Amino acid sequence: xxxxxxxxxxxxxxxxxxxxALVRLIEQQAGSIExxxxxxxxxxxxxxxxxxxxxxxxxxxxxxxxDAHAVVADPGVDLVVEVIGGIEPARxxxxxxxxxxxxxxxxxxxxxxxxxxELFAVADSxxxxxxxxxxxxxxxxxxxxxxxSLRGEPVSRVMGIINGTTNFILTKMTEEGADYGAALAExxxxxxxxxxxxxxxxxxxxxxxxxxxxSIAFGAKVVAGDVYHEGISRVTAADIAVAKRLGYxxxxxxxxxxxxxxxxxxxxxxxxxxxxxxxxxxxxxxxxAVFVEGGAVGSLMFYGRGAGGSPTASAVxxxxxxxxxxxxxxxxxxxxSFGKAVxxxxxxxxAEYLLSLEVADRPGVLHAVTGAFARHGVSIRAAEQEGMxxxxxxxxxxxxxxxxxxxxxxxxxRDMDVVKQVGGILRVIGS
Numbered sequence: 001x002x003x004x005x006x007x008x009x010x011x012x013x014x015x016x017x018x019x020x021a022l023v024r025l026i027e028q029q030a031g032s033i034e035x036x037x038x039x040x041x042x043x044x045x046x047x048x049x050x051x052x053x054x055x056x057x058x059x060x061x062x063x064x065x066x067d068a069h070a071v072v073a074d075p076g077v078d079l080v081v082e083v084i085g086g087i088e089p090a091r092x093x094x095x096x097x098x099x100x101x102x103x104x105x106x107x108x109x110x111x112x113x114x115x116x117x118e119l120f121a122v123a124d125s126x127x128x129x130x131x132x133x134x135x136x137x138x139x140x141x142x143x144x145x146x147x148x149s150l151r152g153e154p155v156s157r158v159m160g161i162i163n164g165t166t167n168f169i170l171t172k173m174t175e176e177g178a179d180y181g182a183a184l185a186e187x188x189x190x191x192x193x194x195x196x197x198x199x200x201x202x203x204x205x206x207x208x209x210x211x212x213x214x215s216i217a218f219g220a221k222v223v224a225g226d227v228y229h230e231g232i233s234r235v236t237a238a239d240i241a242v243a244k245r246l247g248y249x250x251x252x253x254x255x256x257x258x259x260x261x262x263x264x265x266x267x268x269x270x271x272x273x274x275x276x277x278x279x280x281x282x283x284x285x286x287x288x289a290v291f292v293e294g295g296a297v298g299s300l301m302f303y304g305r306g307a308g309g310s311p312t313a314s315a316v317x318x319x320x321x322x323x324x325x326x327x328x329x330x331x332x333x334x335x336x337s338f339g340k341a342v343x344x345x346x347x348x349x350x351a352e353y354l355l356s357l358e359v360a361d362r363p364g365v366l367h368a369v370t371g372a373f374a375r376h377g378v379s380i381r382a383a384e385q386e387g388m389x390x391x392x393x394x395x396x397x398x399x400x401x402x403x404x405x406x407x408x409x410x411x412x413x414r415d416m417d418v419v420k421q422v423g424g425i426l427r428v429i430g431s
Contacts, residue, residue, distance in 0.1 A: 006038055008324040011045040011077035013068050013093060014084035017309030018107060018134070018316065019046070020057040022081065025310075025317050039324050045071045047084075056309075072097045079323055081316060082106040091115055098122045098130060103323035103332065105316055107134035113208035113224040116215065117338045129332045131319035136209045137162055137288045139311030140304040141318070146216045146292070147335060154295040155217045159255040159429070162209045164286035164307045165193045165200035166232050166252040170240075170271075171284045174249060179237045192286055202231035203252065203269035210254035213290070214267045218258050220341035222267055228346040230270035239424035242356060242386075242395055248273035249281040253429060257349075264344040272429040273354055280430065347404040352381065352428035355406075357394045357413060358420040365418045369394060372416065376409045377401070397428065 010026070012019050026041050034040040046059060047068035065071060072080055072093050080097040082090055082104060090111050097104050099122065106112070112119070112135050123130035133143045137160070146155070161167050165187055172183035184201065187193035199205045207227040214222040232252050243250050251274050256267045274281045279301045283289040288306025293299050305311040326332050359365050366383075373380055379399040386393040398406065406425075413419050 006328055007040045007042055008327060009042050009044040009076055009078045010320065011047070011071040011074065011080050012043060013047045013071060013080065013082045013090075015046050015048045015055055015057070015059075015064075016083065017056070018083045018312045019081075020055050021309035021313035022083070022316050022320075023057045023059065025313050026320075029317070033321060037321060037325050039321075039328050041320065041324060045074060045077055047071045068093055069096070072100070072102070078102060078327060079320065080104045081320060082108060083316070084108075085110065087111050087114060091119070094119055094130070095122055098126045098128055101126055101128055103129040103131070103327055105129075105131045105319040105323055107132070107312060107316055109135040109205070109208045109212060110224075113211040116212065117221045120335050120338070123332075124334055127332055129323040129326055130335075131323055131333075132212075133319050134312045134315035136212050137290055137302070138164075138304070138306040138308060139314045140288055140290065140302045140306060141315065142213070142290045142292075142302045143216060144318075145300075145302065146213070147333075150217075150292065150294065150297065153297050154260075155258070155292060156260065156295060157255070157257045157293040158213045158217045158290065159253050159280075160290035161251055161280060161283050161288050162213075162254045162290065162306060163200055163203075163206040163252060164288060164305075165197065166206070167283065167288070168192045168286045169201070170232060170235070170250055170252065173235070173237060173240045174244060177237060177241075180233065180235060201233050203229040206252060206254045206269045210256055210267050210269055213254070214256035214265060214341075215338060216335070217256060217292070218265055218341070219336060219339060220265060221338040222256070222265060222341045222343070226267055226341065226343045228268040228270070230268075232271050234424075235271050236424060239356070239426060242424075243273045243354070243426065246273075246354075246397070247276050248428070249276060250274075250426065251280060251283070253280070255429070259344065262342070264342045266344040266346070266349050268346055268349065270427060272427045274430050278430040347402075347407070349403050350400050351403070352400055353398045353406050354424070354426045354428060355396045355398070355410070356423035357396075358423065359392050359394055360418045360420060361392050362418060365392075366394070368416060368418055369413065372409055372412045373398070375412070376405045378405050378409050393423075
């Protein structure tokens, strides 16, 4: 680097919303970044699939190319930013860059949730940075906090709202009484949801982020396949109304917990009822928030925009600056080694639960129903009846119970003549 002075030349792979916003930010902030760090950032190559496509940023002639491999191999590129997404060719390109001694900044949650530890090892072996703040929760600096500030903290749980699409939908259902279909349609119309929203609404996007958070928080290799997924597509307006009346808000949460005694890690994504007084309950629309609990620090919450070109590009740029400064100094950060994760299955996790039942209008119904709970060791904390006669509905909140016992109770209830339908089953978190 000495022969190049203190200029770090950047190759960007991808120029969609995030890539274009990053190029603009670097143009706008290059002077102040140089004044504060002594390093000048210059974007010298941008790889895209379609060179002729109109973009939200004006790029000098000669900057664009279709050949991402050529960008990575170019001796005039010092640092690589990957914002194309997906596993391949992103894995191959990042590996090539790292092995060539070039630091990499990525926003690729899918890649890191599946082969992140493999790539971290390549980066450490090559002695360069692999940074990924933007892969989880957009512009919220939660990865840096877990990697650096909380590195010595005995973290017990990380949970949060880490998908803006589902939080927008649930906000509309809660505040406007919309049903799921109408709220989803509005999210698509406003650009918060994709035409095919499956990855968001079924929890896969949040699951990838939860795997990354668990890996960093607990120093263990957690991959996307270790995460239990349950989306919001079956949450009804009636579920939302019951939760609201009882003092709760329904949120899709990503939760990673480590049991201090056994060391087992449970990672899951599912809708949950959060008490109105909990900080996560007030997170609305497309915003994200991550709640970290530790033995020494207590509770922390990180809040902000979890998606969008500019917030995500801001997180990418922060990593680019760190990596560039380290490159000039001839050093790099390390994420450390990852132990083997012992994953606790969802059946062995515990929580409080809300169950609602439509029941027949007969004497002895309540006794029969509560008997099913008792036979499976599930203790009832609160119970109430909604409606009368044919519209009778029983709502129960349990004490903390094992998932397997609750599911066994539900199976028995569904087989009972007096139970017309088992409605929503929601876990209660944070009470």
